[in-house]
Amino acid sequence: MKLLVQEATPKPNQAPGWTRQLHASRTLFGQVFTLQQVVFGLFFVFCLTPWASPPLALALGLLLAQTAGNPFITQTRKATAKLLQFSVIGLGFGMNAHAAVQAGKTGIVFTIASIFGTLLLGFVVGRWLGLSRRVVHLISCGTAICGGSAIAAIGPVLRAKDEEMSVALGTVFVLNALALFTFPTIGHALHLTQQQFGLWCAIAIHDTSSVVGAAAAYGSQALAVATTVKLARALWIIPVALGTALLFKQKGVKITVPYFIFGFIAAMLLNTFVPAVRPLGPAMVSLAKIGFTVTLFFIGAGLSAKVLRSVGIRPYALGTLLWLVVSAASLYLILHTV
Structure with a gap:
């Protein structure tokens, strides 16, 4: 996953007084820092505590990005992808291989239909909106497969420009x-079962981190289904x-292979077939959930107002239309078949 670059420190002559105070250097015990x-x-630190949740962490990141700004944007951008990958592997220690296979069988038809349907719809709507082929394909792949991870993998294959990558990433x-805030509310309003909600999350939400965040808020069974189906979906990157x-x-061109998914599978197999590993499961899953919470905080902290404005209306229109169609169609099918 790749985050967008924002200016961490506004120029002093352009910043309001309170912003200048936030960025002013101070010294304590020989250490230089800013507010x-x-x-x-x-x-x-709050995101590491039990009181934090994925939606709250994302909200805090967005609040930080729109106010004080992220002083460590370069470091958080680099850390996000690795943290997400290790967190996915950690979740594997809480999964059962037999249940995962069953969930995968349920989701495979939805996965194939939604991927090809989204790519085709994106091509048609993108041409109508007059967007460049590369931007259309990046947004469509991000919607169809796994958000920022898919865009980061497909971008080099397309030889996409930095601004095209930024537009696609900002949109998804x-x-x-x-989705992270609205899906659990919709799921409860429609009385979706754990399996239905987990499957819906895996198909209709872009990034793995947001899928896990929404599903975890709904229940442990929803989390297991959503994670399994989403990671199987991510293999379609290849x-x-x-x-x-x-x-x-x-x-x-070089094809990026999401090797961390195989780490998730290995962890799941160990948890299922090696009894000595099972006692480690709860601790590893707890660490993984904290990792996802911090990941969403980092993502939110990268979405400055400058980044949001730079995307433009037409890419948002394409991304929103694709997302709404995929969400509504998959929800309808899940309600009537699962």
């Missing part, structure tokens, strides 16, 4: 934030990337 760094640190991250190279006639 901006202190605020970030307090929010970060904003929609991820909306064939879609190969298809992208052929479609856009790109030669000599």
Whole structure:
């Protein structure tokens, strides 16, 4: 997963007084720091506590990005992908392989239909909106597969420009934030079962981190179903990337393989078939959930007002339309078949 770059420190002559105070250097016990760094640190520490939740962590990150700003944007951008991957592997220690196979069988038809349907719809709507082919394909792949991870993998295959990557990432991250807050509410209002909600999350929410956050808020069974189906869905990065190279006639490109998914599978198999490993499961799952909470805080802290404005209306329109169609269609099918 890749975050967008924002200016961590506004220029002094452009910043209001309270902002200048946040960025002013101070010294204590020989250490130089700013109030901006202190605020970030307090929010970060809170995300490590039991009182934090994925939606709250994302909200805190967004609040920080719109006010004080993220003083460690470069570090959090680099840490997010690794933290997400290790957290996914950690969740594997709480999964049962037999239940995962059953969940995978349930979700495979929905997965295949939604991926190809989303890519086709994205192509048609993108042409109508007059967006570039690369931006359309990046947003469509992010919606169809696994959000920022898919965009980060498909972008180099397309030889996409930095601004095209930023537009696609900004679009799916904003929609991820909306989904994280709205999906559990909709699920409870419609009285979705744990299996139904987990399957819906895995199909209709872009990023794995937001899928886990929404499903964890709904229940442990929903979390297990959502994680399994979403990671199986993420493996489609490989064939879609190969298809992208052929479609856009790109030669000599490198395909990014999501190897961390195999780490999740290994952890799940160990938890299922090696009794000595099972006592470690609860601790590993707890650490994984904390990792996802911190990941969402980092993502929110990267979505500054400058980043949100830079995307433009048409990419948001494409991303929103694709998201609404996928969400509504998958929900209808799940309600009538699962």
